[in-house]
Amino acid sequence: MIHPFSKQRRTPWALALLAVCSGHVMAQTPPEVQQALAQPFVWVNEQAQPTALAEVLFREAMAKGTPSSPALRETVRDDLIHQALMAQDARAQGLDKNPLVQAQMALASQGALVRLWQQKVLAENPISDAAVQQEYQAQLAQWGSQEMLIAHIVVNDQDLAKRLISRIQKGEALATLAAEFSIDPDSKAQGGLVGWVGIQQLVPEVAQAIRQMAAQQLWSEPVRTALGWHVLNLQATRPVTPPPLDKIRPQLLELLAQKTLALKLGELRQKASIK
Structure with missing residues (x-):
């Protein structure tokens, strides 16, 4: 399951584009x-x-x-x-x-x-070393310099989210309330804990709030996303060292191959008669 915080999505056709037979x-x-x-x-x-x-x-x-x-x-x-x-x-x-x-x-x-x-x-359209390096630099710019340990409770009702924030502010444990109320099954089983994530992995609504929070801070208002209303808690931060280029070269090559195929497919679609 792709976590609701994640912006990354892969459509079926994009996955199919990478099904290359043995090279x-x-x-x-x-x-x-x-x-x-x-x-x-x-x-x-x-x-x-x-x-x-x-x-x-x-x-x-x-x-x-x-x-x-x-x-x-x-x-x-x-x-x-x-x-x-x-x-x-x-x-x-x-x-x-x-x-x-x-x-x-x-x-x-x-x-x-x-x-x-x-x-x-x-x-x-072979992928050059220069293209790999350029894509690596683009990824570095997105990774940022730190990771955040986030916990949350997700509910369908804004008023309920506000009441949960009030209860946590009065001393109740977020983990206990998450286990009882959260509709996110993955984090619910972990006491609301999402885990360590980079800012680039967060949907814009959550990222905007997290950027303004300090470690161990509970955000004072519910944050709405497509999943529901989030009660957000930034538990900790830590510096992150991006992986060296050689370690993620295969992923970069796959990403660039996907872009190459998508570009060519886009050209075909522009010229096609589709009714």
């Missing part, structure tokens, strides 16, 4: 390789199962850490045979005529093309 760009396969991939790998009931299918299974297995070996070849061969037998029987029963099955097959085919398109775009 191999197959969209421009040489003719001789295409010919080899079209050759039968195994025959099942007089139907050829092309080598390309075996190659896909080989790559999937090796991407999961299985080393190439004769045993893997036999496993792939058996998998192809079993899949072919089941698919042939499904067609014999007319299951391939089901509209939902046809839609699933179309989506699978489209998904393969999408992955190849992603690989081709990234191969044609």
Whole structure:
């Protein structure tokens, strides 16, 4: 669960953009390789199962850490045979005529093309060291110099939030009230404790209040967000040292790849006829 304080969201299409297949760009396969991939790998009931299918299974297995070996070849061969037998029987029963099955097959085919398109775009737009450094500096500017330990109670009613603030000011424990009243299940189980967060992780409404608070301070008014009304307590602060570039290089590369693909997709959408 993404915590309600977090501004970060990933849409399903953005996640799909990063589903790159083993780093191999197959969209421009040489003719001789295409010919080899079209050759039968195994025959099942007089139907050829092309080598390309075996190659896909080989790559999937090796991407999961299985080393190439004769045993893997036999496993792939058996998998192809079993899949072919089941698919042939499904067609014999007319299951391939089901509209939902046809839609699933179309989506699978489209998904393969999408992955190849992603690989081709990234191969044609390599990410430079300068771009990684620039993105790192941009992230540094957002991280800030300290983290905050925050506790809160979230309720649906503003008046209830005000009453809870008054009760805490009179000496009742926030943790006890959070366990009883909070509608945020994650922090409720921790006595209202959200944990250590950076200011960049907070939604604007919460960040605005936190910036004005000192350690161990209870904010005097409820703060409204999309989740509800927050009773905020800044328990402590500590300096934070940003991670070195090399440690987060993979995440930066992923982020830049996502931006590259999103930019290209945006160009396609601008030129597309969508009704």
